[in-house]
Structure formats: C-alpha cells, structure tokens
Amino acid sequence: MCSIEVTPVIATERLVMRGPVRADAMAIAKLAGDPGVAGQTVCVPHPYSRDDAEAAVERAYRLDWEREAEFAIEHRNFGVVGMLGFKVRELGRPELGYWIGRPFWNRGYATEAVRGALKWVKRDWRKRLVMAGHFADNPAAGQVLCKAGFLYTGDVRLKPSRARAAETPTRMMVWLA
Ligand SMILES: CC(C)(COP(=O)(O)OP(=O)(O)OC[C@H]1O[C@@H](n2cnc3c(N)ncnc32)[C@H](O)[C@@H]1OP(=O)(O)O)[C@@H](O)C(=O)NCCC(=O)NCCS
Numbered sequence: 001m002c003s004i005e006v007t008p009v010i011a012t013e014r015l016v017m018r019g020p021v022r023a024d025a026m027a028i029a030k031l032a033g034d035p036g037v038a039g040q041t042v043c044v045p046h047p048y049s050r051d052d053a054e055a056a057v058e059r060a061y062r063l064d065w066e067r068e069a070e071f072a073i074e075h076r077n078f079g080v081v082g083m084l085g086f087k088v089r090e091l092g093r094p095e096l097g098y099w100i101g102r103p104f105w106n107r108g109y110a111t112e113a114v115r116g117a118l119k120w121v122k123r124d125w126r127k128r129l130v131m132a133g134h135f136a137d138n139p140a141a142g143q144v145l146c147k148a149g150f151l152y153t154g155d156v157r158l159k160p161s162r163a164r165a166a167e168t169p170t171r172m173m174v175w176l177a
C-alpha cells in the first residue's frame with residue numbers, strides 16, 4: 001500500500017517552510033552543528049551529527065500535526081537555512097522554537113519565517129495563543145519575536161540548554177492571534 005502524507009507548506013516572499021525530509025539532514029547537521037546556534041536553543045545538543053539530524057527528521061515524520069509542527073526553512077535560492085517548530089508545553093500550549101544557520105543571519109529570514117508561521121497558526125492551524133522564550137543573552141532572538149508581534153510576559157525562567165548542559169535564564173513571551 002502506498003500512503004501519501006501531506007504536511008503544510010508555508011510560502012513567504014523568500015522562503016518556503018515545509019516538513020523536513022531525509023535529504024535535509026546534511027544541511028541541518030552542518031548549520032545546527034554550530035555551537036552558536038545550538039547553544040541558543042533548548043533542544044539542539046552539541047555536537048550535532050548527521051545521525052542526530054536524521055533522527056530529528058524521523059521524529060518529524062511521526063508528529064501529530066494537530067498538536068505539534070516542525071518545518072524546514074528553505075530559501076528559494078540557497079536551500080535549507082534553518083528550522084522552525086511548535087512543541088506542546090505547559091497547559092497544552094504551543095511553544096515556538098526556531099534557528100537560522102549562521103551564514104544566513106541578519107538578512108531578515110527569521111523574522112520572515114516567524115511572521116509567516118504565525119499567519120499559518122491563525123488561519124490554518126486555528127490556534128489563538130503561542131508561547132516563546134529566548135535566552136536572556138540572546139537579544140537578537142527577542143528582537144525577532146518582538147517584530148513578529150510577541151510581547152514579554154515579565155516571566156523569566158530557568159530553562160535547560162542541551163548544548164550548554166546548563167540552565168539558562170529565559171525571557172518568556174506570548175503572541176495572541
Ligand atoms: C536569533 C536568530 C534566529 C536571528 O535570525 P536572523 O535571520 O538573523 O534574524 P533577522 O535577520 O530576522 O532579525 C535579527 C534582528 O536582531 C537584531 N540583532 C542582531 N544581533 C543583535 C544583538 N546582538 N542585539 C540586539 N539585536 C540584534 C538585528 O538587527 C535584527 O533586527 P532589526 O531587523 O530590527 O535590525 C539567529 O541568530 C539564530 O538562529 N541564532 C541561534 C538560535 C536562536 O537564537 N534561536 C532562537 C531561539 S529563541
């Protein structure tokens with residue numbers, strides 16, 4: 001039997017976001033293998049191998065897209081430049097996580113990806129609230145979230161960073177549709 005699984009696709013001016021596939025693993029491993037990327041996320045360990053990236057892709061294949069989402073961020077010319085996803089956190093609320101590979105920083109890709117994803121959240125995923133957080137030593141991530149419409153809740157939590165193997169003060173934010 002042949003089953004065709006269709007995951008959502010989000011198109012923005014320069015980017016296409018779609019479910020990650022095995023062929024992305026090399027690019028994901030190379031970009032997320034940068035400690036400056038992994039160390040600003042909760043989930044990405046360091047070192048981060050191609051096997052780790054393939055395992056992440058396999059996990060994405062098994063996602064319940066009603067509750068969680070995982071997108072490869074593909075630039076129309078440069079291929080995969082990052083990842084963006086929503087995980088279920090406290091009280092069943094989706095929490096946004098994302099990263100852009102260092103060669104592609106400061107070109108507005110994260111802002112474009114987050115804005116595009118939030119349009120999808122509201123229109124297609126039909127969720128009204130998204131949480132996010134950024135490590136206090138990562139103001140660029142806060143800037144991206146502010147530009148996309150997130151507001152600071154005032155809550156600062158200690159969150160683990162797998163790559164740093166340490167808990168890190170995290171400024172929590174919320175977005176309401
Ligand atoms: C944070 C990150 C996603 C930003 O991606 P990006 O594509 O470079 O982001 P954008 O270009 O859309 O926007 C970056 C903004 O941060 C600003 N910025 C960059 N460095 C900054 C700094 N040190 N302090 C304050 N703002 C900074 C930029 O000026 C820009 O804002 P502007 O457009 O108002 O000028 C990227 O650096 C990254 O993936 N880092 C590692 C992983 C990570 O931090 N993930 C987010 C976890 S919450």
